[in-house]
Amino acid sequence: MVELFEAEIRLIINPEVRKLVWRCLENAPTYFWDVPSSNTGKYHPKDEFIKGGLVLHTKRAVNVANHLCECLSIRNIDRDCVLAATIMHDLCKNGYLNNAGHTVDGHGYLWTELARSIYTKNEISEKTRFITISRLILMHMGQYDLPYVSDWSDELATCVQLADYISSREDIIVDVSK
Numbered sequence: 001m002v003e004l005f006e007a008e009i010r011l012i013i014n015p016e017v018r019k020l021v022w023r024c025l026e027n028a029p030t031y032f033w034d035v036p037s038s039n040t041g042k043y044h045p046k047d048e049f050i051k052g053g054l055v056l057h058t059k060r061a062v063n064v065a066n067h068l069c070e071c072l073s074i075r076n077i078d079r080d081c082v083l084a085a086t087i088m089h090d091l092c093k094n095g096y097l098n099n100a101g102h103t104v105d106g107h108g109y110l111w112t113e114l115a116r117s118i119y120t121k122n123e124i125s126e127k128t129r130f131i132t133i134s135r136l137i138l139m140h141m142g143q144y145d146l147p148y149v150s151d152w153s154d155e156l157a158t159c160v161q162l163a164d165y166i167s168s169r170e171d172i173i174v175d176v177s178k
């Protein structure tokens with residue numbers, strides 16, 4: 001399943017960041033690969049209200065994040081962090097394991113719990129900027145999350161938030177089929 005994100009992972013330059021993303025995807029709750037992006041179909045484009053819709057949403061968000069990095073001249077390890085955080089931002093969207101029912105508030109935090117064990121187990125280097133990636137994932141929902149964590153002066157966090165928001169709009173089409 002991780003192969004579905006091969007193209008997105010390839011955008012990341014730092015091999016340690018790539019490894020972290022790969023391992024986290026391997027350990028993602030199984031529902032991540034199957035559920036629609038919105039369980040009610042209300043908050044995301046209608047074409048994501050399908051099996052695999054959350055994967056499609058994630059691919060779209062990464063596409064937008066990559067464009068925003070280009071536009072804002074976010075480069076090198078900073079760009080890697082934005083891309084890694086965007087790939088992983090909804091990995092625990094519906095909770096830890098096999099809770100395919102509904103979106104969980106604070107699911108960014110759940111990712112940090114999951115990733116911390118992977119990070120330790122696989123002896124992934126500190127150079128992954130693990131703390132930065134965690135912060136970006138924690139903040140990705142901004143005003144739509146509980147607790148509300150946002151900081152518009154944080155350029156990288158803003159980039160991830162906007163990528164998630166823009167790619168979730170029904171009237172903005174992000175084509176990732178090419």
Ligand SMILES: [Fe+2]
Pocket residue numbers: 057061089090164
């Ligand atoms: Fe999202």
